[in-house]
Amino acid sequence: MPSRSSLAAAGRFANPLRIPPLLEGVPGTGGKVYDLNVTSGKSEFLSGVSTPTLGINGAYLGPTIRCRTNDRVTMRVRNSLTEPTTLHWHGLHLPAASDGGPHQVVQPGTVWETSFAIKQAASLCWYHSHLMEQTGEQVLRGLAGLFLIEDEQSQSPGLPSDYGVDDIPLVIQDRRFKADGSFDYDLTMHDVMMGYKGNVVLVNGTASPHVVLRRQRTRLRILNGSNSRIYTLGRDDGADLVVIGSDGGLLEQPERLRRVRLGPGERVEILLDMQRDQSIRLMSYPDRVAAGGRGPGMMMGGMAGNIETFPVIELRAEKLETSDLALPERLIQVPGWTAAQAARTRIFLLDMPMMGMGGMMGGAGMGGAMGINGRSMDMDRIDERVSLGSIEIWRIRNTTPLAHPFHIHGVQFRTLDRDGRPPLPHERGLKDTVMVDPDSTVRIITEFSDFADPKRPYMYHCHILEHEDAGMMGQFVVE
Ligand SMILES: [Cu+2]
Incomplete structure (x- = not known):
């Protein structure tokens, strides 16, 4: 089993990044129907180690649900587990009855069906278990996936949208394992207070991952799907991140930033322009705010925040196809309530x-x-x-x-x-x-x-x- 120090030492990047399959829905009466089957299975994250997991339409995590603004969708959630669960659509603007929170429990062996309209701009949302007092455990075991909404702006020139090719989702999570290979979620009081921290970083359920980039420009759609860990993302070559989107959609304009801090549940969309045979790493760096500590936080600030430097994924460019490298000065108009x-x-x-x-x-x-x-x-x-x-x-x-x-x-x-x-x-x-x-x-x-x-x-x-x-x-x- 990996030691406590393996977060920093994880980097051989031996494993190709897994890309969650797309689920586009099938035409039904009144819109697109998405069938989601919550199941249990086994996954191999660490070489030769079998880990019992939960997933949606698969052993670990779920497919990337994709739809468009103004679509009408029906989610058909079957619970094939022997325990209750829920699926909450995180970031979606919908009626509370459809929200999938702790009040919409799906009992074992039953199907929860809910229909709603997509009444919001293009954005990277997600879905996950929200079972009362058991969200942490069910999400940790694998009940989460991406929910991608597209519109005309999100697919405009210069913004790659070829899923899995130049539009690559990254669900970042940390886990720790027991000697028998199962996830360790035996919470100590320290875990409850500080939040659960793992010593292995998984991206889309892949440990020590790399991805081969095929186009000059790649869009990374990043979710911090961890239970509690905060990541402060940056490139190891010191170049800026070009940030184009956050939780609820595109920014008004691209922002060039050296580091982006991403708390649990937050999303960010980044553009990456690469040259042939270039290889970089997306890293997580110490969180300045948490590491600073002040007042009563002096004692625990360092323990609670992210004080480590470790790689998240290696991005390898080989021969690159040409991309449209236009970078719009204005992306969208964000509602401006005062x-x-x-x-x-x-x-x-x-x-x-x-x-x-x-x-x-x-x-x-x-x-x-x-x-x-x-x-x-x-x-x-x-x-x-x-x-x-x-x-x-x-x-x-x-x-x-x-x-x-x-x-x-x-x-x-x-x-x-x-x-x-x-x-x-x-x-x-x-x-x-x-x-x-x-x-x-x-x-x-x-x-x-x-x-x-x-x-x-x-x-x-x-x-x-x-x-x-x-x-x-x-x-x-x-x-
Ligand atoms: Cu909290």
């Missing part, structure tokens, strides 16, 4: 009362250990009621010494500011998940334009799955 339009501001306080040494040493159970605004998740309690059609500011304050990725279901938002300063360049598009750093405040703004349903809630929560499972989640309805 603070003056907001009907109200809601406050969300991320708190970890057990973060003190007493809690760490006490070995108390996980359920209800964490909360938002002092309350742990309760499926029978609606925490917030939002008026249909209103624009709101949500002010998220983090008083803990860890960074938390805050995710809101059902909407895409814009980040207004971080501690009064403008958001980072790659955060200026639409987002559904935003990193809130230790001892800091992030304000987001969005419009709750559709889908009134006073009975069925959407979730908002920390996307560190161990925190979510421990109660750092709440519910809102639109009415």
